[in-house]
Amino acid sequence: MRKTGKSMLVLVALGTAFFGFNGVNAQAKKVTWHKGIPSTFKTHKYWVTNYKVKTEYGKNYYGRKFISFSYNTGIKAYDFDEINKMYYKNGKGYITDNFINYDSNGVFTPYLSYAKTSKNTYEFKRTKQMSGWPEEHIRFQKSGSSYKVSTKALWNHIDPNIGGNRSEKKWTKLGTFSVLKHATKKSMDKLDQKDPLR
Incomplete structure (x- = not known):
């Protein structure tokens, strides 16, 4: 007993x-979600991979990834835009018929909201659900002065499980990004002409 x-x-x-x-x-x-973006990304709107990205076109070319946060006055909300550019090894933009021939379809997410999920991690997502668009989640994990950025697409709203509309179970790494110094909206519009880090 x-x-x-x-x-x-x-x-x-x-x-x-x-x-x-x-x-x-x-x-x-x-976590608590807030509309918009944290002050860090209002101050530093433009980010870049400091390393060159390999492409399928050989050693004479390389790619570079950029991130832009911008306020869209039309929808009165912030956008996230991941931009991929390809350059010759001398840093000049590689353009064929005004088309950047390197993974040009990056990640674009409007109507941003964010949450601080841990001490060094922010997560962003779309607040407005739209047919044909996933609820894209973007994770920024601080590592020194840089951020490791990953994405995950969720289809939990309007048209899940139709065709290729399958929620991703794992995060997909975009890369490690640092602040793109001295960048402006005008200079970002010229990324296809020259690598700003060269």
């Missing part, structure tokens, strides 16, 4: 610890 009593006490203690732990986890997972 004494052993049974001790066993019951142990089980109760373990159960309390288990549910308490899950309660803490549940609280930790709850």
Whole structure:
């Protein structure tokens, strides 16, 4: 009887610890979403990979990825735009019939909201759901003065599981981005002419 009593006490203690732990986890997972973007990204709107991205066109060419945050006055909300450009090895833009021949379809997400999911991590998502568009999530994990950026597309709203509309279970890495110094909207419009880091 004494052993049974001790066993019951142990089980109760373990159960309390288990549910308490899950309660803490549940609280930790709850985040508050805010419309717009954090002040960090209002101050630093333009970001770039400091490293060159390999392309399928050989050693005479390379790619570079850029990120732009902008306020869209038409929809009165912030946009996220990932831009991919390709350059000759001397840094001049590689253009064929005004088309950038390097993964030109980057990630574009309007109607941004954000949440701080941990001390060094921000997560962005689209606030307005639209047919034909996934709820794109973008994660920024701070690493020194840079951010490791990943994306995940979710189809939990209007037309899930139609054709290729499948929610992604894992994050897809975009790259590691640093502030693009001295960048302006005007200079960003000229990315296809010359690599700004050269």
